[in-house]
Amino acid sequence: MSGPLSPLIENYLREVSFWHVATIGRGCKLDSKLISALIERWRPETHTFHLPCGECTITLEDVQLQLGLPVDGSTLTGSV
Structure with missing residues (x-):
């Protein structure tokens, strides 16, 4: 992910229990x-x-x- 998500999208992801998927891979070396x-x-x-x-x-x-x-x-x- 290139940068922080907008608060609106972050709220939607949290509401559907999908927020943690948006944070997968942060800080990991490919x-x-x-x-x-x-x-x-x-x-x-x-x-x-x-x-x-x-x-x-x-x-x-x-x-x-x-x-x-x-x-x-x-x-x-x-x-x-």
């Missing part, structure tokens, strides 16, 4: 070689990484567990 290696192994047609040990994909459940997102609300579809 490993460009690792990211490049993963990009090279990504297959968009199957949505998987092709690794020496086999195929691997990231599921919504993986994202939910890693980010600690709440999943106890209604599903949102379309424009909000």
